[in-house]
Amino acid sequence: MKIVRLLGIIFLSLLQINCSDNSVTVELDIPEPEVPSSSIYQVAQLTITTENGAPIVSKDKKDYVNCTLTIDSEKEEWDYTGTGRIRGRGNSTWLWYPKKPYRIKLDKKSEILGLATEKDWVLLANYRDPTQMMNTFAFIAGEKFGLPYTNHSRYVEVTLNGEYIGLYQLTEQVEQGSSRVAVDDEQGMLISLDADDGPGLNPDGGDNFWSTVYRMPVCVKHPEDATTAQLKAVQDDFARLEQSIRESNYEATAQLMNITSFIDYMLVQELVYNVEVDAPRSIYMHKEKNGLWTMGPLWDFDAGFDFDWGTMYTGHNYFAGYRELVLGTDPANHVGGYRVPSYFTDLFKSKRFVNEYKARWQEIKDKVMAEFWEETNMFVEGCSEAMKRNAERWPIDKDYQTEIARMKQWLQQRIGYLDTVIKNYPSGTK
Template sequence: MKKNCLLVLLLVITVWGCKKSTSIVPEPGGGGGSISAAAITSAKLEVKYNAGKIATDVLFTIDEANNQLLAVLPDVNAVKKLAVTFTTRTPGTLIKVVDTLLISGTTVTDYSLPVTYKVQTPQGVTRDYKVMVKVFTGIPIINITSSGAITSKETYVNGTVSVNGNGEFESKSPATMRIRGRGNSSWSLFPKKPYRIKLDNKSSMLGMPSAKDWVLLANYNDKTLMRNRVALELARRLGSDFAPESRFVEVFLNGQYQGNYLMTAQVEVNTARVNITEMTASSTDITGGYLLELDYRLDAPNWFRTTKDLPVAIKSPDEKATPAQLAYIKKYFQDTEDAIFSSNWGDPVNGYAKFINSDSFVNWLLTMETVKNQDARDFSSVFFFKDKGAKMGMGPVWDFDLSSGNIDSTIAKNPENWYVRDGTWFLRLAQDYNFNIKVRNRWTAMRATAVEQIFRDIDYNEKYLALSQKKNFEKWPILDKYIWRNAVVTGAYDKEVDYMRTFLKTRVAWIDKNIMQF
């Protein structure tokens, strides 16, 4: 009995000792102490220590989870050589930038680019903070100067463009360029105009691949300002061919604020865009590459209609295309359609699979179907490409302002039911077992990653645009007004975002439930 009691006592002591040992394991940070001891508890830019540089005190937002400090100065032209007033959790803590010791409210530091604060307590606990000082609304700024008014979608106006990366991306000195309007209803109906920029020399913009042609999407009738961005990112994660990168920006035109825009790539054949062989009049291999658009507006110099009455514009090669090139791509497209509707259409050798890259079609379809894009069902901005010696694919995806429930008068406003699938070609393809399985498998494979990321993107963008959307709707006070095709008028930005979020949650849940009956 005594032996058993002694064993129990030893076991209790051992367990208690293990718990005690576990409870004092230090957090990372060096010096054997908790990293929280090296915390910066407040940071501020004060007028009294930055005379003539700022007009009002500005607090830093402290992100403890990511070790970041952020201050946004309201003046778009604010100076960034500033003295920061700060406090720390542990008395005697030192803060350095490289080898310079910072004295609170005294040491002037250049915050044109992000700066690293190296924090160290007297006990040796260390911690690094990324410190950023941004201007205006905190997102990149595009400054455009034009030699005259921009009144046309066809005629360019000379000018310059500069980029303020706002500490997030590389800034660019003024570069010569030409600018004109772009878009269809967005150009003709709305006061906030979209633009196309053509640089004189190729250049990277905000970390996007180098090119001459860039687009500024106004997103006037999308009061979340983010439908295009969210859909483009979904397409990129799904692997949809040539889905463009994009960046939110503030646009100033001749010194006047124009609002929040989305800068993205022009749809064109280019190694950084639609990376296929570029055809010229002297090209001897006429099998590619071609860029086509299904577009009921028929505003391209070369176009044709299929036997199913689909209007197809030849975007590249353009008006310089040779008769042989035009004849080839028209026949290839028609042969594809004929194969889709033939009696042996599902044959893996001689059916539609002979002409199209099914994986490319599936990724494009799932992007459009997920956000239920109004224009994607046989209307416009439906792009196809065919490279040299290759099958035809679909992409890039484009034009999402009338997606994610932002439509008032068609069945696309309902988050349930298939929509893009019921287009002329896709309705037939969906009846093929092999195509159907590809769609199901792709959705299942990407549901928890690419698709679920939509909702994290929405949450992130809502915070990222917090100041930008306020400025935008001060310039364009439309939150309480119906704008062409709006399904709802909520009167507030957060409610617009909630509506979009709810629509997509309902939409994704419906697809989850019905994907096996695609």
């Protein structure tokens, strides 16, 4: 509506000018809306050659292998050749599956496939995911919601030391940086709530702690190589936020956290049924100097979409049911969902928070298929031929076309179900 009113004002102004005694002709130059290049949906070819053909056998930082990388893109200006280092990455995805994910560190900061200049990049194998699109859908959702620093997707077919190893999703490494999570170098903060990276499973990490109020596993990603004093500062700062949430104090929490980002972040988690909130795992938060804690970036969604954890080591089984819930039918009282940390549910005791949560769902529910899925499907179409080759290289007991259709149907059914669930959330008591 603002645009319509603005154009109306401009039109009237021009009309007044042309009707004056000294008529002046004015040409109105309205720029065309920016449309994403179709190249982002196409698959590029990535060739990686390690020094002396050395194998990549570890995800440890000390085991990086020198390499040369070449990208051949449909968009000629995106072609690239450079040097860097490569190693494995991930936890279960590295340990359990034959198709391995990788971390790349370029020797020189570079723009890759139209993504902002940086050294650190990730190649997600998506071996568990029979659609290849679960992370991409979540990233698109985050971008449409307006969550800051949301990752982007590019798809590449990778040839490693002369061997074709399939279709990969190339994306940014989640890290502090001017073209990544752009918080202050010295006083900004980036943390992950992550059982795999926290003191429980990684007691010697040196950069993690149990949160003060909710006893969640926290890993400090920035400041990097944090001192004891810096770790204590992050812990104390985060504890203040935890305490305000524990008290279900909306006003106090709003002074410490961007509540809109929290609502959007949790809607994405519930929409795709990401049960890893329970651990929690891969839950990122950041805070600018003198700013608010903000949720994101989003990360790691191949355990959502009703993944069957009973077949987690070998299976690719999703979409069996759409009625399971992360937060439940009464989040504040942990009814009907996973027993997620109360950090994610205590604000549902606040009437104002519940009202805003419900209102936000009403704003976005019709966009899930019309916008989120529509753009995801553009990647599906761009990857169709590469998916065939990937399926031949990594045959599994699922047909990718069938699974993509099931994913679409599951989302359609889930939207209708969540609409009823969220409308009927208890209104809160505070």
